[in-house]
Amino acid sequence: MKVGVIRFPGSNCDRDVHYALQLAGAEPEYIWWNQKDLRHLDAVVIPGGFSYGDYLRAGAIAAITPVIEGIKNLVAEEKPVLGICNGAQILSEVGLVPGVFMVNENPRFNCQWSQIRIESTRTPFTSSFDKGQVIKIPIAHAEGRYYNSDLQSLKDQDQIVLKFQGENPNGSLEGITGVCDETGLVCALMPHPERALEQIMGSDNGLNFFKGLLNYK
């Protein structure tokens, strides 16, 4: 499976995601922000970082770059798209997932291990987990407070993917920290699965997100 790893000026989790995809058995390929034609790819991951310095709003400038058109075309072809952290903010700015990620309730950069509950297993990325399973993966963000004015439709359409278990470290609505589009193929996650791939990193719970993608179809 060929998986694009999107790079913007300021991306900084790109190599971690590349490694994670290799470990899971995929063929990762770096994709620069000005590349429009992504038809040779089976899926893409938008990694975290500080694309364009978080200017205006986190993800706002990345959201209007040429690569987004390529990603939208992949979505139209029903190919999976994952956004992690800044990648999640970008997907929200583009409008591919509902809601927004706003400045944390306690307005500081929040970097810590978190207990995360899997709320939906219908996305390729969470398909290797059990619904309700609690996993340990880190978060690292200043703008991760999920907000959506239409919570009911998220629930009705099974679009809540991850929630914080116990402590809600950023004030997200109902502790939501991962959402997907209506198809479940476009997934935006605030926590960093690529930082929890092997026991030596403190947890290997994150690897399953990438293995799930590989097992898809």
Added chain:
Amino acid sequence: MKYNVEVMISLKKGMLNPEASTIQRALALLGYEVHKTETLDIVKFSMDKDNEELVKSEVEDMCEKLLCNPVIQDYQISINPQQD
């Protein structure tokens, strides 16, 4: 005609603004009692257009497409002809 444009971007009423509430608490630490603290972003630029209406419609497009997130933010546009 040259116009100076200022776009003022604010969070919609009722949205939690952690930066503003932190500033308000910090001012209280210094002994200043203030209320309704807000923070705003201002983007300034100039444009060459035939008339003010053209400037306005283009700047509104910019706000909807990039400068603001209409889900959580409001914007105010001020347009002034350049004096020189």
